[in-house]
Amino acid sequence: MSNSVTSATYIRNLSYSLRRRLSDFLDPQDRWKDVAGSIRKPSGELRYSQQHVRRFEGLAAQGKSPTAELLNDWGTANSTVGELVDILRSHLLLAAACVLLPDSVKAVTSVETSPERTHGSSSTRPLEETEAPSSSSSSDPLPPLPLQDDEAGHAGFSSFFYNELKSITGNFDDRPASAGGSRLGEGGFGTVYRGFLNDKAVAVKKLNAMEDMSPDELRAQFNQEIQTLKALKHQNLIDMVGFSCDGEHPCLVYSFMANGSLLDRLACMDDSRPLCWRRRCLIAEGTARGLEHLHLNHHVHRDVKSANILLDEHFTAKISDFGLTRASAKHTSTTVMTERIVGTRAYMAPEALRGDITPKSDVFSFGVVLLEILSGLPPADENREPQFLMEARYDIEDEDEDLTLEAFVDKKMTDWEQSQVDSVYSLACNCLHDRKNRRPVIQQVLSELKGVVKSFSLDLQT
Ligand SMILES: Nc1ncnc2c1ncn2[C@@H]1O[C@H](COP(=O)(O)OP(=O)(O)OP(=O)(O)O)[C@@H](O)[C@H]1O
Numbered sequence: 001m002s003n004s005v006t007s008a009t010y011i012r013n014l015s016y017s018l019r020r021r022l023s024d025f026l027d028p029q030d031r032w033k034d035v036a037g038s039i040r041k042p043s044g045e046l047r048y049s050q051q052h053v054r055r056f057e058g059l060a061a062q063g064k065s066p067t068a069e070l071l072n073d074w075g076t077a078n079s080t081v082g083e084l085v086d087i088l089r090s091h092l093l094l095a096a097a098c099v100l101l102p103d104s105v106k107a108v109t110s111v112e113t114s115p116e117r118t119h120g121s122s123s124t125r126p127l128e129e130t131e132a133p134s135s136s137s138s139s140d141p142l143p144p145l146p147l148q149d150d151e152a153g154h155a156g157f158s159s160f161f162y163n164e165l166k167s168i169t170g171n172f173d174d175r176p177a178s179a180g181g182s183r184l185g186e187g188g189f190g191t192v193y194r195g196f197l198n199d200k201a202v203a204v205k206k207l208n209a210m211e212d213m214s215p216d217e218l219r220a221q222f223n224q225e226i227q228t229l230k231a232l233k234h235q236n237l238i239d240m241v242g243f244s245c246d247g248e249h250p251c252l253v254y255s256f257m258a259n260g261s262l263l264d265r266l267a268c269m270d271d272s273r274p275l276c277w278r279r280r281c282l283i284a285e286g287t288a289r290g291l292e293h294l295h296l297n298h299h300v301h302r303d304v305k306s307a308n309i310l311l312d313e314h315f316t317a318k319i320s321d322f323g324l325t326r327a328s329a330k331h332t333s334t335t336v337m338t339e340r341i342v343g344t345r346a347y348m349a350p351e352a353l354r355g356d357i358t359p360k361s362d363v364f365s366f367g368v369v370l371l372e373i374l375s376g377l378p379p380a381d382e383n384r385e386p387q388f389l390m391e392a393r394y395d396i397e398d399e400d401e402d403l404t405l406e407a408f409v410d411k412k413m414t415d416w417e418q419s420q421v422d423s424v425y426s427l428a429c430n431c432l433h434d435r436k437n438r439r440p441v442i443q444q445v446l447s448e449l450k451g452v453v454k455s456f457s458l459d460l461q462t
């Protein structure tokens, strides 16, 4: 584990799990290229040419982690963790540096963090102007985060004071929003509340510290989340409004999604009207577009599920939590069966359960979402046989079983056409192939769904 790692540790001796965590930070947005471009031979020459970089890109295109390949290669040259951490720090890749040597980041942040700034008159401030003031809260506040402010500021994120977020959510009112409180839901990383900023509704996610992470690491990874959200903007990914980092809990502020999660809408929670088939297909297509954007940017979501597909006022699908899933090793660990892992088991590809996480594991999880969309059933139900929805396909295919595709289709919708249902079902089965190499890539999935959506407009023309 990381506490046995020192500056002198050889990179080739780093554990698989540490390498994987580094990949999580360095694969997205091709940050590994910054690292590769800074590695020098003992002679002072750059170790990697453009041609080498292209070779790593080729491996990435095959679904491999370019960071892992880079580390494997550089590891053969007796390179050390100290050298890598120096390079990571020079590119302000503090979260990745923190994975290896947490103290190295502390040293940087104490230089970067200015001690006191006054509270401006406006309630939100561009990042450049702010540093968190000390919290007025009585409990032990987290010290300010190391803000990588220049870039994030340009993205238009706002930095809030914790107390402002507290006040716009009615002191984080834990009563459900539907019953006059503020609480929208709860997940593995914390609780989500609704609030209003100048009449604009927002969702505030109050993060809870996790037991497998030091406060320094949490801070650095929170920073990473903000950078990730900034770099991966897309109409089918959730928009971040800002964050706060001065209070008891780090908070992330997102646009409020008026129609909640796909999970809740399929279950008609709070008496919402059932989604019609056409809308379901548009949601599936939008989600595939968002996933394609993530995958094209070498970013594996790892937690694709209907609770992480949010719907705005027009029912446009917005994928959420694509940065946070990296916040804790435990959350993707295969060995620690926390309640949460059991919960997400309903979406996990067989190889993902063994720790092999690639874009194809997202495709598998998306296959489960397609079955939910078709059937309106929850992904797991312990009082049902089969318990996991992903297994329903075996019953549908088995002629000795009673379950047919027609019986599987959600009775709460009427506007479906057999050919469209057949296409989406066969796509779901392909996504759910046990062997990851037999699954389609997300571009193929998207193209199938575009075909289904197009068939609606053709219907309208005839
Ligand atoms: N931006 C948002 N707008 C409206 N509702 C939201 C928003 N973000 C989250 N929610 C609601 O809060 C619930 C909890 O979200 P959260 O992301 O914390 O948990 P989760 O998605 O169930 O699990 P996970 O921790 O794995 O993401 C969501 O299911 C959704 O109903």
Ligand SMILES: [Mg+2]
Binding pocket: 187, 307, 308, 320, 321
């Ligand atoms: Mg979520």
